[in-house]
Amino acid sequence: GVGPWDECFEVAVQLALRAGQIIRKALTEEKRVSTKTSAADLVTETDHRVEDLIVSELQKRFPSHRFIAEEATASGAKCVLTHSPTWIIDPIDGTCNFVHRFPTVAVSIGFAVHQELLAISMRTWPYQGSQRLYELSHSSWDLKGRQLEFGVIHHCTEERLYTGRRGQGAFCNGQRLRVSRETDLSKALVLTEIGPKRDPDTLKVFLSNMERLLHAKAHGVRVIGSSTLALCYLASGAADAYYQFGLHCWDLAAATVIIREAGGTVIDTSGGPLDLMSCRVVAAGTREMAALIAQALQTINYGRDDEK
Numbered sequence: 001g002v003g004p005w006d007e008c009f010e011v012a013v014q015l016a017l018r019a020g021q022i023i024r025k026a027l028t029e030e031k032r033v034s035t036k037t038s039a040a041d042l043v044t045e046t047d048h049r050v051e052d053l054i055v056s057e058l059q060k061r062f063p064s065h066r067f068i069a070e071e072a073t074a075s076g077a078k079c080v081l082t083h084s085p086t087w088i089i090d091p092i093d094g095t096c097n098f099v100h101r102f103p104t105v106a107v108s109i110g111f112a113v114h115q116e117l118l119a120i121s122m123r124t125w126p127y128q129g130s131q132r133l134y135e136l137s138h139s140s141w142d143l144k145g146r147q148l149e150f151g152v153i154h155h156c157t158e159e160r161l162y163t164g165r166r167g168q169g170a171f172c173n174g175q176r177l178r179v180s181r182e183t184d185l186s187k188a189l190v191l192t193e194i195g196p197k198r199d200p201d202t203l204k205v206f207l208s209n210m211e212r213l214l215h216a217k218a219h220g221v222r223v224i225g226s227s228t229l230a231l232c233y234l235a236s237g238a239a240d241a242y243y244q245f246g247l248h249c250w251d252l253a254a255a256t257v258i259i260r261e262a263g264g265t266v267i268d269t270s271g272g273p274l275d276l277m278s279c280r281v282v283a284a285g286t287r288e289m290a291a292l293i294a295q296a297l298q299t300i301n302y303g304r305d306d307e308k
């Protein structure tokens, strides 16, 4: 049957593909690069061009919808989820890779809706003790009554399209995705990203987190320069875990649906439920693995997306 968000999903796929063409073409051209929050936080004209295309097309099709998009936020737009359906967009994830022509570059489009019924049933949930467990196991409900409906990520330098729709599975170019079932940290391939802060204290904690995982004898730790694609590799079963401090809701929204639909777990670095606005995450194929990673980590404070 036809679901209420089918049209939105189809439009998202078309726009992610169009955006990918623009990015692929621009990859080999001369770029004008500017910095944002730090010398390692980059933006180009193509980021703006692609974001403008995606947002203006979506606005035309769905005039009542809201938007959270990376570059608009950098220019001062607020990151808030309202009761309106909300698109959460990263026009180029891996901008630094894009600048260097390193081939992990993606477009990420996530979509969240408000579910009044769900919010009510959570408030009246009778078993206080089991609430947290319930939230963890059904944790697409972690947005205070809002739910991530679908995610589309286009790995445009490789022409791979990752999609996930709530209750309908996750796919890459039409092939079903399944996460790894590994539970043993000493057999894990772990992915992470550095994040934009490069001050000595932040770097010390970043490196000590990596050291802790290597001491625990993880098979390896990889940094590929794109949070969304690292999360897609996790969804594909090509890695066992992912963690990061300093990413944003537009790095997480689409990928979270894809991982959960591939059977994986996405939680907060504290071990509790994911908070999309908290700038931190642990994801893994299994809950056991996610818990082990969360336990090993020291926190790096990046503030919140909805308090900037």
Ligand code: IPD
Binding pocket: 042, 070, 090, 092, 093, 094, 095, 096, 193, 194, 195, 196, 224, 225, 226, 227, 228, 246, 247, 248, 251
């Ligand atoms: C960034 C990249 C980077 C990660 C940052 C992201 P952007 O996205 O994914 O690898 O460390 O947290 O914000 O700025 O290239 O869209």
